[in-house]
Amino acid sequence: MFNSFLDQFWPSTVDGLSLGAIYALVALGYTMVYGVLRLINFAHSEIFMIGTFAAVGAVEAMGITTPVGTVALIGVVVVLAVVAGVASGGAAVLLELLAYRPLRKRGASRLAALLSAIGASIALQQFFALVVIPTVFDRPKEGGYLPVQSNDFANPVHLFSIGPVDVRSDKLIIFVGALLMMVALDQFVARTRLGRGIRATAQDPETAVLMGVNIDRIVIATFALGGAMAGVAAALYMMRFEETQYMVGFLLGIKAFTAAVLGGIGNLRGALVGGLVLGLLEMYGSSFFGPEWRDVVAFTVLVLVLMFRPTGILGESLQRARA
Amino acid sequence: MSGARADKGGSVSWLTRARAALRGVREWWDSASGPVRWSVYLLLIVGAVLLPADAVGNVMSPDSNWADLLFFPIGGYILLAIGLNVVVGQAGLLDLGYVAFFAIGGYTMAILGEKVGWSFWEILPVGIVVAALSGVILGAPTLRLRGDYLAIVTLGFGEIIRITARNTPAIGGPNGISGIPHPPTLTDWSIPDVEPFTSLGLGGLAPFEYGVLDARPYYYLMLAAIIVAIVFVVRLNRSRVGRAWAAIREDEDAAELMGVPTFKFKLAAFAIGAAIGGSAGVLYGAQVTSLNPAHFEFMVSALILAAVVLGGAGNLPGVILGAFIVAWLPERFRELKDYRMLFFGLALVLMMALRPEGLLPSRRRKAELEEGTGGMGGLGAGVAGPDGDPHEVKAEVAG
Numbered sequence: 238m239f240n241s242f243l244d245q246f247w248p249s250t251v252d253g254l255s256l257g258a259i260y261a262l263v264a265l266g267y268t269m270v271y272g273v274l275r276l277i278n279f280a281h282s283e284i285f286m287i288g289t290f291a292a293v294g295a296v297e298a299m300g301i302t303t304p305v306g307t308v309a310l311i312g313v314v315v316v317l318a319v320v321a322g323v324a325s326g327g328a329a330v331l332l333e334l335l336a337y338r339p340l341r342k343r344g345a346s347r348l349a350a351l352l353s354a355i356g357a358s359i360a361l362q363q364f365f366a367l368v369v370i371p372t373v374f375d376r377p378k379e380g381g382y383l384p385v386q387s388n389d390f391a392n393p394v395h396l397f398s399i400g401p402v403d404v405r406s407d408k409l410i411i412f413v414g415a416l417l418m419m420v421a422l423d424q425f426v427a428r429t430r431l432g433r434g435i436r437a438t439a440q441d442p443e444t445a446v447l448m449g450v451n452i453d454r455i456v457i458a459t460f461a462l463g464g465a466m467a468g469v470a471a472a473l474y475m476m477r478f479e480e481t482q483y484m485v486g487f488l489l490g491i492k493a494f495t496a497a498v499l500g501g502i503g504n505l506r507g508a509l510v511g512g513l514v515l516g517l518l519e520m521y522g523s524s525f526f527g528p529e530w531r532d533v534v535a536f537t538v539l540v541l542v543l544m545f546r547p548t549g550i551l552g553e554s555l556q557r558a559r560a
Numbered sequence: 561m562s563g564a565r566a567d568k569g570g571s572v573s574w575l576t577r578a579r580a581a582l583r584g585v586r587e588w589w590d591s592a593s594g595p596v597r598w599s600v601y602l603l604l605i606v607g608a609v610l611l612p613a614d615a616v617g618n619v620m621s622p623d624s625n626w627a628d629l630l631f632f633p634i635g636g637y638i639l640l641a642i643g644l645n646v647v648v649g650q651a652g653l654l655d656l657g658y659v660a661f662f663a664i665g666g667y668t669m670a671i672l673g674e675k676v677g678w679s680f681w682e683i684l685p686v687g688i689v690v691a692a693l694s695g696v697i698l699g700a701p702t703l704r705l706r707g708d709y710l711a712i713v714t715l716g717f718g719e720i721i722r723i724t725a726r727n728t729p730a731i732g733g734p735n736g737i738s739g740i741p742h743p744p745t746l747t748d749w750s751i752p753d754v755e756p757f758t759s760l761g762l763g764g765l766a767p768f769e770y771g772v773l774d775a776r777p778y779y780y781l782m783l784a785a786i787i788v789a790i791v792f793v794v795r796l797n798r799s800r801v802g803r804a805w806a807a808i809r810e811d812e813d814a815a816e817l818m819g820v821p822t823f824k825f826k827l828a829a830f831a832i833g834a835a836i837g838g839s840a841g842v843l844y845g846a847q848v849t850s851l852n853p854a855h856f857e858f859m860v861s862a863l864i865l866a867a868v869v870l871g872g873a874g875n876l877p878g879v880i881l882g883a884f885i886v887a888w889l890p891e892r893f894r895e896l897k898d899y900r901m902l903f904f905g906l907a908l909v910l911m912m913a914l915r916p917e918g919l920l921p922s923r924r925r926k927a928e929l930e931e932g933t934g935g936m937g938g939l940g941a942g943v944a945g946p947d948g949d950p951h952e953v954k955a956e957v958a959g
Contacts, residue, residue: 356908
């Protein structure tokens, strides 16, 4: 048990960081929407799922059928990230317009909004399994529930080693790409006018409205940004695993939300910390107890952390820590 | 154009009329005297007993066995929704992992019945106590958390229970446990095969003999459990405990300041909800004879929560109606086969947009909604009430 943990320590660290980076990117969507609306956007996992399918489509559309070299791979991933980001961001905006805005306008309770989110999540999963996958991706009629492979486009190569740490190209791209996106988002929220509006709304929606913030625009921007981050995460995920399915977002979404809560929900940097911590602990846990206990480790850590730090590692708020 | 407009007008007046009828029923009920109320209860119970009749089944589920459906999912969901309503509707705690208690009840039945050889009647109280204890164990460290933190922790707990069951070979791992014994027969007395029972399809039925094929005796068992649970929950809600829950739901800090031991009452809500969920699990395990972790997916938690909110959290008739709809609709429209979950999801979105307070909202909750906070707080960028700080749920750290 302990030996396998020691043997696996460095590979687990690398895997944990790249997995955690994906969690962190998806967690941003949860944390931003939560910061502004106080809503668990349960359908965010399906926004991620849409991104993975957009990436599959983009790989096919670009006509890539064999693995490309490392430099070309970076270019392909950038294209995939843009396509998936637009698809996911657009889907997130549609979701807000169709499923959440009517409730907001009626001043519905957060519970009703959460339920609407669960409904949207179920509907999107089924819509993909029943309609989109069989028609758009040309899979057999009954095959909507089966995994969909993308063309094999990424050929992970061993890049370099730092001491005992072997770094593989795909994991490095994931980590660096996710970090870049997060810095960009952080700066966007900190420096631009729209970002200021987002922070103001998160702090105090009523006062923000009084100060002339167009709240609907802010909410749309929040969903678009969070969705786009999930799309980028989806592109990176597809490079690593090259396989997706209609339920791909479910567990990943729960983990990402866990990461957001772990770091302190509503806190952008908290999403990064939470994602990386969760990814690492999951990998260490699975080398220690065996891979089948991975998810149990993740949730147990969540319960333990919240018992001692009830607002997460960095504390909550999109506003206070960073305003 | 004008036709469409007239149509819309028609549907609006239909809605208003339905609302007026509902209000009328409520007013009549409020002014009804004791004997009148008791006769209504009696009529409802007689109706529920006659529910498995063939004539009803032909309308409600022409394609599948109506008695099976009545036991589970319909009866099971109703019992689970009553239990979850204590937690979500009455105490205002968001539990996304309620299925865990259902699983604990089911596995208690399976392990003690199949491996230890106890009978159903011995296991039932044990299963309820085990589930309630696990509610306390989960609640004690987590109930100091608020709102959404509690939601995600309970969700995690539900997953932990399921995955642990899957990974533990001693309780069958992913294959689960089969060969769970049926409850022993109470009496082999059967309904005489004479009119009117024959034409109802109930003639010759032995309602207390628990066999393999006929689900109707199990349905009656479930019905009894539901009635007991309803009486228990209603009595509780009218007691000091129920008032404490309402106070916690509406404003936890104010309740604490007024001397309500909030933590204790939240824990009680969790334990009682868990106990009811556990009893549903024991009953379910006793009928299906084989259980595996796939029966206890997160989707069950989501559906039960949907039932509670759809019907009107906090209002028992609403919750029962909601559970019935959630359980029955997808089964009734089996001809849509795969598409039923798609439509179910869309219906959920639509229902929440049209009637966010639920089909039969509790009056108290409705008043809260009109204040804009809706008990669990309004949406942040929504319409905040006069005194409603939309962030009130998270503004302070529990402690």
